[in-house]
Amino acid sequence: MKRLKIYFFLAFTLLAMEGFSQQMSYRDIVGLSWEMSFPTGNNFLSKSSPAGGRLEFRRMVNPNFSAGLAFSWNSFSEYFSSRTYKNDQGVAVTTDMVREIYTAPITAIFHYYPTLSNRMIKPYVGLGIGGQYAEQNVYFNIYQINSNDWGFVVRPEIGTLVRFTPSFAALLTFSYNYATNKNKAFDQSSLQQFGINLGVAGLF
Amino acid sequence: MKLKRFLVPALVLLVAVSCRKSPNLDQLSANPVVATNVDVKADFTSYRTYFISDTVAYVGDNPSDTILTDNTAQQLVATVKQNMTARGYQFVDRSANPDLGINMGVAKITSATTIYPGWWWDYPGWWDPWYWGWYYPYYYPWSVTYIVTTGTVLIDLIDLKNASEDHKVEVVWTAVVGGALGNDYNTNLQRGIDGINQAFTQSPQVSAQ
Numbered sequence: 419m420k421r422l423k424i425y426f427f428l429a430f431t432l433l434a435m436e437g438f439s440q441q442m443s444y445r446d447i448v449g450l451s452w453e454m455s456f457p458t459g460n461n462f463l464s465k466s467s468p469a470g471g472r473l474e475f476r477r478m479v480n481p482n483f484s485a486g487l488a489f490s491w492n493s494f495s496e497y498f499s500s501r502t503y504k505n506d507q508g509v510a511v512t513t514d515m516v517r518e519i520y521t522a523p524i525t526a527i528f529h530y531y532p533t534l535s536n537r538m539i540k541p542y543v544g545l546g547i548g549g550q551y552a553e554q555n556v557y558f559n560i561y562q563i564n565s566n567d568w569g570f571v572v573r574p575e576i577g578t579l580v581r582f583t584p585s586f587a588a589l590l591t592f593s594y595n596y597a598t599n600k601n602k603a604f605d606q607s608s609l610q611q612f613g614i615n616l617g618v619a620g621l622f
Numbered sequence: 623m624k625l626k627r628f629l630v631p632a633l634v635l636l637v638a639v640s641c642r643k644s645p646n647l648d649q650l651s652a653n654p655v656v657a658t659n660v661d662v663k664a665d666f667t668s669y670r671t672y673f674i675s676d677t678v679a680y681v682g683d684n685p686s687d688t689i690l691t692d693n694t695a696q697q698l699v700a701t702v703k704q705n706m707t708a709r710g711y712q713f714v715d716r717s718a719n720p721d722l723g724i725n726m727g728v729a730k731i732t733s734a735t736t737i738y739p740g741w742w743w744d745y746p747g748w749w750d751p752w753y754w755g756w757y758y759p760y761y762y763p764w765s766v767t768y769i770v771t772t773g774t775v776l777i778d779l780i781d782l783k784n785a786s787e788d789h790k791v792e793v794v795w796t797a798v799v800g801g802a803l804g805n806d807y808n809t810n811l812q813r814g815i816d817g818i819n820q821a822f823t824q825s826p827q828v829s830a831q
Contacts, residue, residue: 469643493642493643495646497649500651500653502824504824508661509659510657510659510825511655511658512656512657512820512824513656514650515650516646516649555645557645558650559652559800559801
């Protein structure tokens with residue numbers, strides 16, 4: 419009886435592996451997506467932006483994990499009507515202004531894909547770690563204040579691939595982007611944003 | 623091969639969407655930026671009298687333009703006087719030892735220029751410290767960069783009452799009203815006047831009461 423159980427287990431494992439080998443008809447995932455972002459946790463600007471995108475490459479290292487690289491970009495801008503800005507040193511400035519943030523994180527990405535019986539849906543959770551280039555600019559009248567720097571970025575995310583053909587899928591990701599980019603003029607020590615990515619992925 | 627078929631349109635799409643979105647600067651008003659710097663240690667209630675000349679130092683594209691005595695100067699000076707009176711200060715003649723002296727200058731520049739602290743004193747028409755009986759330098763809080771077709775009004779409030787024994791004086795309040803100029807003189811002048819009023823509004827410390 420015990421031997422029968424072992425045979426049964428081995429047979430089941432072989433069948434599962436066979437199923438995986440059929441499912442894993444690809445090794446690489448190349449994704450391109452439109453990225454909509456919602457800035458949070460800063461007093462520089464809060465207006466969401468549809469002006470963003472993301473290019474990513476993932477290589478499956480086993481049926482449940484992938485590693486790769488990703489590059490995103492986002493442009494935010496918001497108009498602020500005239501008001502007076504004061505500091506403790508006696509300086510006051512009155513003006514209206516447009517504030518702009520441009521971010522470009524470059525991250526190493528790691529994803530985990532739980533095994534599902536449904537081959538069309540391939541959900542995942544992931545983490546991106548890397549550097550983020552950011553510009554934070556202020557425009558008022560004909561003047562401008564510019565700052566740019568590099569920061570450390572962490573980007574946890576959750577999402578899914580939806581396979582329509584063996585080599586083509588839709589991609590949907592929800593992410594949170596935390597970066598250490600700073601802005602001295604506005605006393606900012608980080609840039610944070612939620613993101614929604616909707617795009618396509620090639621499976622090779 | 624499959625990768626190449628995917629990558630080519632993907633990269634074309636990437637180039638198409640990766641253009642950085644420019645901010646919409648059309649939303650910005652044409653109102654000048656009003657910046658003030660007040661000496662937080664100064665006791666503005668200790669002053670009672672002030673003097674301001676009825677002419678205004680002028681920096682323009684023509685080097686021979688050094689001073690304004692026209693309607694522009696009269697209205698700008700009148701605006702400063704109205705605000706000083708409203709804050710409880712009394713205008714007196716320069717010979718009556720005023721507690722405060724006011725320097726005012728206007729710049730209308732059509733090319734990029736940066737004015738550094740002290741530069742004004744070398745410019746003809748600008749009241750140098752000897753005008754007040756004392757010598758350079760007194761405290762200047764910032765430099766100002768002029769770009770194409772800008773107009774700027776600068777006002778310095780100088781503490782004459784507490785001049786040190788070595789006759790050094792300090793600026794206790796500075797206002798800079800600056801921005802792009804339009805083509806209409808009256809509009810530009812009104813923006814300058816509004817800017818001066820705003821400079822006093824955002825400086826409640828400048829008050830004799």
